[in-house]
Amino acid sequence: MTQFLTVDEVIDIHDELSGAPLIDRSKLEGGVMRAQATYEGAYLHPSIHIQASVLCHSICQAHEFLDGNKRTAWVSMVTFLSINGIEIADLSSESVAQYMEEVAEHIHTEFETAEVLFALSL
Numbered sequence: 001m002t003q004f005l006t007v008d009e010v011i012d013i014h015d016e017l018s019g020a021p022l023i024d025r026s027k028l029e030g031g032v033m034r035a036q037a038t039y040e041g042a043y044l045h046p047s048i049h050i051q052a053s054v055l056c057h058s059i060c061q062a063h064e065f066l067d068g069n070k071r072t073a074w075v076s077m078v079t080f081l082s083i084n085g086i087e088i089a090d091l092s093s094e095s096v097a098q099y100m101e102e103v104a105e106h107i108h109t110e111f112e113t114a115e116v117l118f119a120l121s122l
Contacts (some may be wrong), residue, residue, distance in 0.1 A: 002043075002084055003054070004032070004035065004036045005080050007029050010072065011028070013075050013076050014081060020067035021065070023063070023065060027064045030062070033097075034054055035051045035058065043057065047113030048084055049115075049121070050117035053110045055077055055080055056113060059072055059076055060100060068104070072099065073100065073103070093104070
């Protein structure tokens with residue numbers, strides 16, 4: 001069974017990365033819950049990689065925190081995969097920063113990010 005991050009766990013991740021305050025808890029709650037949404041008992045996002053991607057995009061693009069949204073999104077995504085037994089290849093800080101900037105600018109879709117995660121999975 002898939003283990004999902006809680007809102008408080010994402011806040012803890014953020015607080016380790018940035019001292020910036022949470023602006024809108026409801027946006028964060030929506031993003032965290034969106035990754036685990038179900039309909040009639042089935043996940044709307046059926047693969048672990050798309051669930052991770054949805055979590056990442058939701059956190060990155062909703063701007064729930066004053067600062068650190070992209071970093072929080074990336075680390076939350078990687079943590080979510082890790083607690084579910086999936087590790088991804090190490091990437092340079094520059095590569096991660098560039099990719100997350102592109103996610104923030106809506107250049108990559110959630111499905112594209114899921115494909116990248118699948119390719120990087122060890």
